[in-house]
Structure formats: structure tokens, C-alpha cells
Amino acid sequence: MNNISYDLIETDLQCEAFENLLNCSFPVKKNTSFFDDFPIWKGNHHFPLFKVGAFDKGQLVSCAAIVLRELKIGYSRVKVAVIGAVATDSNYRGQGLASHCVQFLQKYADDHQVGVIFLWGSEHGMYNKLGFDLCGLQFRVPLNKALNPEKSYIKDENWNDQIIELMKSRKSGFEIGIGNEQWLQSHKNVNWWVAKKEETVCGFIAFDRGIDLQNIVHEWGGDPDAIAFLLNELSQIRLESQIIGNREELESLQISLSQGIEEYICMAQVLDPGPLVSAISKGEKKIEIQKQGDQWIFKLADQELRIDPFHLSQIIFGPTSYKELKDTPLPFSLWAWGLDAG
Numbered sequence: 001m002n003n004i005s006y007d008l009i010e011t012d013l014q015c016e017a018f019e020n021l022l023n024c025s026f027p028v029k030k031n032t033s034f035f036d037d038f039p040i041w042k043g044n045h046h047f048p049l050f051k052v053g054a055f056d057k058g059q060l061v062s063c064a065a066i067v068l069r070e071l072k073i074g075y076s077r078v079k080v081a082v083i084g085a086v087a088t089d090s091n092y093r094g095q096g097l098a099s100h101c102v103q104f105l106q107k108y109a110d111d112h113q114v115g116v117i118f119l120w121g122s123e124h125g126m127y128n129k130l131g132f133d134l135c136g137l138q139f140r141v142p143l144n145k146a147l148n149p150e151k152s153y154i155k156d157e158n159w160n161d162q163i164i165e166l167m168k169s170r171k172s173g174f175e176i177g178i179g180n181e182q183w184l185q186s187h188k189n190v191n192w193w194v195a196k197k198e199e200t201v202c203g204f205i206a207f208d209r210g211i212d213l214q215n216i217v218h219e220w221g222g223d224p225d226a227i228a229f230l231l232n233e234l235s236q237i238r239l240e241s242q243i244i245g246n247r248e249e250l251e252s253l254q255i256s257l258s259q260g261i262e263e264y265i266c267m268a269q270v271l272d273p274g275p276l277v278s279a280i281s282k283g284e285k286k287i288e289i290q291k292q293g294d295q296w297i298f299k300l301a302d303q304e305l306r307i308d309p310f311h312l313s314q315i316i317f318g319p320t321s322y323k324e325l326k327d328t329p330l331p332f333s334l335w336a337w338g339l340d341a342g
């Protein structure tokens with residue numbers, strides 16, 4: 001333990017060790033790579049990426065990474081981050097190495113004025129101790145009920161560059177920007193289907209990813225009729241397929257949530273509620289926010305709410321609704337598309 005040092009993962013050799021550690025720590029099949037499913041952690045996709053590792057005499061034994069992104073909230077954009085690629089060599093687990101790496105990234109996010117850090121991990125206890133809480137609400141709904149699409153299209157089972165424009169026009173989620181095409185296309189195990197009228201793509205869906213999201217539609221966009229057409233086609237080929245989304249997104253596709261399973265979207269740590277709440281409550285009564293000691297004060301018209309930082313993610317993204325906030329737009333209905341979940 002005394003020999004452990006922490007450093008950035010930068011050189012080609014360190015990056016190779018990073019990939020190997022991830023391949024050994026996750027259920028990655030032989031001759032494939034963790035980056036086939038999670039290319040965001042490989043880098044070169046126009047998202048600022050920062051990777052940190054714990055080294056024992058130069059050997060990488062634990063790692064974690066963070067990307068900076070933007071979350072769309074109405075017409076505002078809030079700077080957010082996603083942590084992922086967290087792994088520790090099996091001989092070094094239980095010594096606090098992964099926690100230490102994540103703490104470096106939390107400091108990095110704070111230094112970069114990030115409003116909130118998101119992560120998708122099953123080690124809830126470990127992340128709770130680091131200040132992350134489960135939040136948001138999504139539904140996982142089987143596609144086995146006939147969707148009765150009203151229109152017919154030409155189906156193409158391939159990536160099409162027009163998908164990007166449809167993704168950019170989605171009203172919620174993380175911003176898709178210049179240079180992200182290559183990132184989207186480098187998900188080797190994702191299936192993209194488009195619905196076309198002549199050469200125009202009217203709608204698309206994406207399903208599968210590899211280690212996770214198998215048989216799950218996790219990205220879609222375009223005309224709801226075209227999406228319904230594709231979902232219907234998929235449900236006939238893959239009887240076990242499902243779709244995940246938040247209430248608003250699924251209801252806009254006329255998908256009934258009655259057969260759906262409710263689950264948290266992710267874990268999050270809110271570092272600064274100010275920009276988030278100001279974007280969410282734009283056009284409504286202003287909620288003034290101040291920090292006092294270790295607590296955040298939400299000043300409402302007739303009262304003040306003192307909030308422990310750990311509870312900010314549920315206050316802002318739900319699913320719990322606080323009675324004191326019933327006249328405000330909180331909680332905000334968060335949605336992160338499948339490929340955003342690093």
C-alpha cells in the first residue's frame with residue numbers, strides 16, 4: 001500500500017495498461033475491448049477527457065476517468081461531467097484505491113465549475129460514501145404489445161449520417177455536438193435502424209450495446225410515427241426487446257408505462273445547484289440559492305429550505321417530490337440517452 005502513487009494516465013503505455021485493466025475488470029469477451037462498448041473512455045471524441053490511475057511501482061492497478069459534457073435544460077446548457085471506467089486490479093481491491101481515484105476526479109470537476117457529476121455504477125455503497133446518490137426516474141417497458149404504427153417506411157439497418165441531425169433536435173438530454181459522429185459510430189455492438197421516405201431519414205432507433213443494454217432500445221429520435229414503425233418491426237423480430245426512457249419521452253411515443261419497471265436513472269453528485277436550478281426555473285419564479293457553511297439554502301417566496309449537499313441530486317432530479325417545492329419546477333425530469341451512460 002505504501003508504494004502506491006497517483007498520477008494521470010497519459011502516455012501510450014499507460015493508456016494500453018488502462019485498456020487492459022478495464023478488459024480484465026469487466027465481463028469483456030476475449031479478443032474484444034471494453035472500448036467497443038464504451039468508446040467515450042478511449043478519447044479523441046471531442047469531449048474533454050481526464051484519466052487518473054493508482055500505480056504500484058509504475059504498474060497501473062486502479063483507474064477512473066471523467067468526461068465534461070453539457071446538459072440541455074430548455075434553451076440553457078449546464079456544464080456537467082460523467083465518471084466511468086472505474087476499476088481496480090483484483091489483487092488490490094478493498095484498499096480504497098478506486099475511491100481515491102474518484103476523489104481526484106471530483107476535485108477536477110469542482111475546479112472546472114461542473115454543476116453535477118453523473119455516474120452509472122452498481123457499487124452504490126462505495127459511491128454513497130463519496131457523496132453520490134441515486135436519482136431520476138426511468139421506465140423499462142417491454143415492446144411486446146403491438147404499437148400499431150400508422151405509416152409505413154423503408155427500413156434500413158445501418159448507421160446513416162442524418163441520425164446526427166435528429167439527435168441534435170431531441171429536446172432533452174446531453175448535448176450532441178461537432179465531432180461526436182465518430183464517437184457514436186465507434187460503438188461496435190450498437191445496432192442502428194432508420195426509417196426512410198426516399199432518401200430522407202424520418203426516424204431512428206438504436207438498441208444493444210454489448211456488456212449492457214442488450215435487447216434494449218436506448219436511443220431514438222425523429223418523427224414519432226417513424227419511431228413507432230421501427231419499434232414495431234423490432235418487437236416482431238426480438239420478442240424480448242424493451243425500451244428505456246423517462247415518462248415524458250415514452251409517453252410522447254404513446255407507449256403505455258403500465259407494464260414498465262420503474263428504476264433510478266443514475267447516481268449523481270450536485271456540486272453547484274445554482275446553474276441547474278436557474279436553468280430549470282427559467283421563466284418561473286426565481287429560486288435564490290446560497291451556500292451557508294456545509295449547507296445549501298433554497299430561498300422560496302415564503303420559506304427557506306436548508307439542504308444537505310448529499311440530498312441535492314434527489315431534490316433536483318427526483319424521484320422524491322418535496323412538498324416545500326410543490327410550486328416550483330423541481331424535481332426536473334432528467335433524461336440521459338443510453339450512450340451517454342458511460
Ligand SMILES: CC(C)(COP(=O)(O)OP(=O)(O)OC[C@H]1O[C@@H](n2cnc3c(N)ncnc32)[C@H](O)[C@@H]1OP(=O)(O)O)[C@@H](O)C(=O)NCCC(=O)NCCS
Nearest residue numbers: 025086087088093094095096097098099120121123125126
Ligand atoms: C468496484 C471496484 C472498482 C472497487 O475498487 P476498490 O479499489 O476495491 O474500491 P475501494 O477500496 O475504494 O472501495 C471502497 C468501498 O466500496 C466497497 N466496495 C468495493 N467494491 C464494491 C462492490 N462491488 N460492491 C459494493 N461495495 C463495494 C468497499 O467494500 C469499500 O467499502 P469500505 O470503505 O466500507 O471498506 C472494483 O471492485 C472493481 O474493479 N470491480 C469491477 C469493475 C467494476 O464493476 N467497476 C465499477 C463500474 S463504475
